[in-house]
Structures are given as C-alpha cells and as structure tokens.
Amino acid sequence: MANTQYPESYYAASANAVPPRPVLQDDVETDVCVIGAGYTGLSSALFLLENGFRVTVLEAAKVGFGASGRNGGQIVNSYSRDIDVIERTVGPKQAQLLGEMAFEGGRIIRERVARYNIQCDLKDGGVFAALSAKQMGHLESQKRLWERFGHTQLELMDQRRIREVVGCDQYVGGMLDMSGGHIHPLNLALGEAAAVESLGGTIYEQSPAERIERGANPVVHTPQGKVRARFIIVAGNAYLGNLVPELAAKSMPCGTQVITTEPLGDELAKALLPQDYCVEDCNYLLDYYRLTADKRLIFGGGVVYGARDPANIEAIIRPKMLKAFPQLKDVKIDYAWTGNFLLTLSRLPQVGRLGDNIYYSQGCSGHGVTYTHLAGKVLAEALRGQAERFDAFADLPHYPFPGGQLLRTPFAALGAWYYGLRDKYGL
Ligand SMILES: Cc1cc2nc3c(=O)[nH]c(=O)nc-3n(C[C@H](O)[C@H](O)[C@H](O)COP(=O)(O)OP(=O)(O)OC[C@H]3O[C@@H](n4cnc5c(N)ncnc54)[C@H](O)[C@@H]3O)c2cc1C
Numbered sequence: 001m002a003n004t005q006y007p008e009s010y011y012a013a014s015a016n017a018v019p020p021r022p023v024l025q026d027d028v029e030t031d032v033c034v035i036g037a038g039y040t041g042l043s044s045a046l047f048l049l050e051n052g053f054r055v056t057v058l059e060a061a062k063v064g065f066g067a068s069g070r071n072g073g074q075i076v077n078s079y080s081r082d083i084d085v086i087e088r089t090v091g092p093k094q095a096q097l098l099g100e101m102a103f104e105g106g107r108i109i110r111e112r113v114a115r116y117n118i119q120c121d122l123k124d125g126g127v128f129a130a131l132s133a134k135q136m137g138h139l140e141s142q143k144r145l146w147e148r149f150g151h152t153q154l155e156l157m158d159q160r161r162i163r164e165v166v167g168c169d170q171y172v173g174g175m176l177d178m179s180g181g182h183i184h185p186l187n188l189a190l191g192e193a194a195a196v197e198s199l200g201g202t203i204y205e206q207s208p209a210e211r212i213e214r215g216a217n218p219v220v221h222t223p224q225g226k227v228r229a230r231f232i233i234v235a236g237n238a239y240l241g242n243l244v245p246e247l248a249a250k251s252m253p254c255g256t257q258v259i260t261t262e263p264l265g266d267e268l269a270k271a272l273l274p275q276d277y278c279v280e281d282c283n284y285l286l287d288y289y290r291l292t293a294d295k296r297l298i299f300g301g302g303v304v305y306g307a308r309d310p311a312n313i314e315a316i317i318r319p320k321m322l323k324a325f326p327q328l329k330d331v332k333i334d335y336a337w338t339g340n341f342l343l344t345l346s347r348l349p350q351v352g353r354l355g356d357n358i359y360y361s362q363g364c365s366g367h368g369v370t371y372t373h374l375a376g377k378v379l380a381e382a383l384r385g386q387a388e389r390f391d392a393f394a395d396l397p398h399y400p401f402p403g404g405q406l407l408r409t410p411f412a413a414l415g416a417w418y419y420g421l422r423d424k425y426g427l
Contacts, residue, residue: 003206004061009070009337010260010292011186016119018190021063024204024225030056032383033220033229035209035243038068039369040361041235042192043108043376049199051384056227057193057201058220060208064189066239070339071369072258072288072300074126074278075109075181077151078102080347080365084145089346090395097392099149101378105370106179108377109188116198118191121293125277126180129162129171135282139175153178166279167272168324182278182290185369209236209243218357231383234360237368238340246354250400251363253340255304257313259321260335261297261328269295272325287320297321297328309338341366345401351375351393359383361393 006012032048034041037059045055059065079086083102087095113122130136143154155176157165162174193203204222212232213219220227234244238253264272269291273279278290287301299321304310313336322329344350344363349371351361359382361375375393382390 004065006062006065006069006186007337007339008335009186009258010296010298010335011069011184013335014184014292014294016187016190018063018194021203021205024058024207024222024227026225027228028056028202028225029228030054030202031229032056032231032233033058033227034233034235035220036060036066036235036237036239037063037189037193037203037205038066038235038237039189039192039372040237040375041233042068042189042196043373044233044235044379045196045201045376046112046192046199047377047380048383049196049201051380053383055196055201056229057196057203058207058209058222058227059203059205060236060239062205063193063203064186066237067339067341067368068189068372069186070258070337071185072278072298073182073185073290073369074280074288075106075183075369076126076280076367077106077177077180077370078146078367079349079371080367082142082145083149086348086396089397094392094395096149097389101374101389102146102149103151103179103370104377105372105374106181108373109183109370112192112195112373113183113188116191116195118188118195120187120191121184122181123183123276123278124178124181125275126177126182127157127162127165127174127277127279128177129166129168129174129279129281131170131172131281131283133172136173138282139173143175151179165273165275165277167274170324171281176277180278183369184293212243212358214355214358216356230357232358233379234358234362237362238342240362244354244358244360247350247360247362250344250350250398252343252401254343255309255338255340256300256366257302257304257310257317257336257338258298258300259314259317259333260292261299262332262334264295264297264331266295268327269297271327272297287324289321289324296334297325299324304338313338341368345399346397348396349375349393350398351378351390351396352398353382353394
C-alpha cells in the first residue's frame, strides 16, 4: 500500500502538528463523497457540513498534498482571466455575477481563519508589480474594472510609491490590493481539515479513489474500501489523473517551482518588503514572492508544461530571485520544490456536473487560492438546490486542448514561449 508523504518543502517542515488520519478500509455511506483534500475539496466539505450534509473526504495522499499545500501562499483576487474577457465571452448578466464573486474567496478564507481559529500566518496586502508602461496601463484599467463590480480596496502606485513597499528597482509602478494578502498554505489546509472533522466530517488519507461507479446511487472505490453517496464532488485538480476521463481531456497539469531562502533577519527582510505585502509581477510567465513568518523569502516562478519535475529547481528560480533582489546573492536556499496546477485553454475554471450527481470544479490555471474557496461554496449551494451562481460558472465554455492529450504539451509550451517573448520585450 502506497504511503505518500509531503514533498520536502518549507511548508511541510513548518506544518502545525496534526493527528494521523485513517485509511478507508470499510464500506461506508454518506451524503457527499468529496475526492481530494485540497482547498476545493475542503471548502466544499466545510460548507456542506455547515448546511447539515454528512460528508466523507477521500484523499489519495495527505491533506494539502497537492497545490494547496505547496503554493506561493498569495491570496490573489479574481480569476486567471479577468472579468472583461468573461464579459466578452458570455455577456453582461453572467459577467455581473462572476464579477461580484471575484473577491469573495479572500473573504471566505478570512472568515474560516477567524471562525475556526486557524493558525496560518495570515497577512493583508498584495501587490501587482508592473515592469513596463503597458503593464501599468493594464493595471489602471483593471482597477476601473474591479471597482465597477464593487471591489474598492485598491491603490495605484507610481514608481516612487511602489519603491516604498517593494525594495526592488525593476518596477515602473503597481497596484496594491489590501483585500489580497498571504498565508502559510499548508497550515490553512490543515486547519480547514480540522474544522471539517470538528463538524463531524470524516477524512481518509492514503485512500485514492480508483473507480467511480456512476448511476443513481454512485459508489467510489478505493483499494480497500468503498463510499456510497448521494453526491460526489471531484476535487482532484492537477493530481486527478484519468479517474474522470471527461475532465482530463480538457485540461493540462503544469508544474511551477518555488524556492525558500534561509531566514534573512529583520533588517534585510524589511529592506525587501517593508510592510510584509506579497508581490506578483504582471508578466504572463510571472514571478511571485513574499516573506514567511520567520522572515525567509519564498520566491516562485517558471512553468513546466505537462508537469514533469525539473532536475534542478534552484538553478531555474534563483536567477529570477537575484534579478529582483541582487542583494541576496550570498543567501542560502534552504528549500526548493515543485507543484502542479491545472491549466485550461481559456485559463478560466471549469465547473459542472456529470449526470445528476457528480459535481466538479477544476483548472483555475495558476491563481487558485481564493477561487477554490469560492468554488466550495458555489458547489455546496448547487447541492442545496441553489444553482444560480453554479450555473454562472458552469456556462463558461470549456475547450479541449488542441492536439489532444498527446500534443497539448508542445502546443501550450509554444504558446508560452510566444508570451514569454512578449514579456521579455515588453510587447
Ligand atoms: C507551486 C505553486 C504555487 C502556486 N501559487 C499560488 C499562489 O500564490 N496564489 C494562488 O492563488 N494560487 C497559487 N497556485 C495555485 C493554487 O495552489 C491551486 O489553484 C489550488 O491550491 C488548487 O486547489 P485544489 O484543491 O483544486 O487542488 P489541489 O490542492 O491540488 O488538491 C487536489 C487533491 O486531490 C487529491 N487527489 C487527486 N486525485 C485523487 C483521487 N483519485 N483520490 C483521492 N484524492 C485525490 C490530491 O492528492 C490532492 O491532495 C499555485 C500552485 C502551485 C503548484
């Protein structure tokens, strides 16, 4: 029997203590079987339990084993593609609903942290940093767009102002979102899992769903047990494999890498990020970074299409970090790891239902910390019979990747190469 542990990340090394969780070895019955204990699965489970459903969560490895326990920890609002694109694709009524929801995930995280007393180093404030006048222009229109949907904690920053919040000379300006921020992502997931259990939900670890028997009374099979449920929520995202072939066909797992320095000490940490905000730049292939509670710099960037693990992560990411902060040239890297997110062709999430009782949400394409928390709420609403917000997501078009599973990786890499060139030359 596989016993899959967390990758050697800073997060695993600084995780809050949790009790061991059982492997499913029985035949159990529940209202909702959730497949995957990342934010999508845990958020769904929590909202369902709060509304009186019985919930069983199956996790192939450990809670937060996937992207939710490895990410940059940045609470970034809205979606990987913005509301103006949604408006052009599906029209104003649906865009209005999705626009109003664009900042809700961040609020859900803060409510969860407060209600369940989750210790995850939550900090307010996220910066979008512009590397060119064109990117600054984009931020200006993004601010107008977001304000149109009622999201107002935003401040445009000129070159002088951004230098006050980021100790880096690369940026021509930026935008500060005080409803953004950052968290220790694995500890958030672990805290949410504890909240699920405090409400009577059950989480089985090392219990991969191997087969779903579909029909009016679906059954999820694991190596040593089964779960009979009224509903299933599929929340395996980039780690799902081919369990649900319809979902694999229209998405592509991609890897992104993160490094963590040794502790920098108060003075150096303050010189980099004086207010302790997190930062992402505005490139298509973007860099993102923030401080940890013990004053290390976590720096991420780079994408590996098709999610192969790169041999030397530090060799890829360290030069990006030194470009932003040359003063870190003698600083040691203590941790380097990779994780997978799920890319869709439109870069918009895919939400829907298969048959009457299998629900799913996947593919937030890189920005998922807030969206996944919202997705859990929207899926739970749909199971309770309130499907207006679920439908707003479900009606977004889903496209298969050109070239199918065989050629989607080279096609996407080609697209990224093109956007990488545009980033490089400021086009
Ligand atoms: C390195 C990295 C950095 C990122 N940084 C950011 C960031 O700073 N801000 C941001 O907004 N987004 C970021 N993201 C994206 C964000 O982390 C993800 O969008 C989000 O965590 C996805 O959550 P999820 O629950 O849908 O999937 P996951 O967290 O991947 O969870 C899926 C879970 O399902 C389990 N599973 C899969 N198949 C099965 C099965 N058959 N049976 C049982 N269990 C199964 C997996 O083991 C896994 O635990 C980053 C992603 C990565 C990889």
